Amino acid sequence: MNHLVIAILTYIAIVCINLTKFTFEFHAANTLSYIIMILSYLYSSRADYRRRIVNFYSSMKSGAFYALIPHAFNLAILGTSGYAQITGYSYPILQILSCTVSSFSEELYFRFFLYENFQKAVGRITFSIIVVSAMFSIYHLPPKLDVTLTIFISSYFIMGVILQELYIRDGLLTPILFHTAFNLIGGVYAISLNTLASIIYNSTLTLALVVFMIANNISADA
Template sequence: MKYLLYYLLIIFLNNSLRIFLDPNLISIIIYILITLPIVFRSRIGNIYNIQSSLLNGLFFGSTITYFTTMFSGLFGLLLFNPITNILGKILIVFISSISEEMFFRYILFEDIGRKFSIKYSLGITSILFSIYHMPIYDFTLFTNLIIFILPIFILGIMLQKIYIKYNLLTSIVTHFTMNFTSIFISLSASIYTAIMLIIVYLLSLFIVIIK
């Protein structure tokens, strides 16, 4: 599982370099690194019926965004972000959505799948996806955000299910739609937010399974 070792390298660089370099620069470097394995692949999964993939991705992403915004607003967990450098933020969201989905949903999942069943590969990939999003480099921030590791794990399962049931493009569009909303709104870092996200992601996972 060579890409699992590559993942560990990315985690190390992502957390160690942030101590010395600008976080935005590190993000760009990491996105480039997790996209590099695609260059050495002869194909990128099964992407068929592009229109259907786009519509399904928009549906899932919009559904998650709707429930998240509705519940967080209802319980006073919603925060509004200052509208600055919109184009730059959209570009980062676009790049991060594509690179993360290509690496976790396709490269890493397929690599782990050579050794384990789909069920175990799904679980392992989702755990790695959760760890990747944890700020290990900052102990204080890490302890504050550790409560979000479970919702991110469930989100990883949902995105992986979308990849398995539909295709890579659908999971990319879903991811992008969710991240696009984060340009304008964010959620308070509290246990109530984590619980709310767990409920929303479980509900969304159920919708993905039955649709």
């Protein structure tokens, strides 16, 4: 069977499973989705895909740096205006484990499996980045859509672009570390879901993307 067809079918499966977590068992749905993601990666890793291995320290530094940018601005802007507050972790070990597993699984699936299959089938990098980032965003759609949440969910598209660019530039390890660090830091504070806060949140992610693109161009020209 065509690899792209398999990619689309697995994506439909995890989106459908993801929707059930809002009405049935949350943890069971997440676990099943992550299993499918990891199995998809293991299946595709047999194919002739070119994967770059980069220095762990370099990946950790890049991942943590770009993950910190949006959160730093969120806390500086939203925190001082009363839209964000530090909450900490209620169950630290469980929440840290959950963030790590979800980030690891999603990066294997979206950044490697889906992107490589789309890019190989279509042959266009920019188009593949946009499609996979949109699929990443749709996967995170909440059960109830309104103006605020629609604006908020668009942040996943921006984040998807950043993660995909990191994958293309540095390989798979950097986006995994970025995603994990982003989720871990984001878990220690809560944001009020209103339109203004959502716009500011999206703006900080966009800023992180701009900083990344500028830094990437500078390093490429150096």
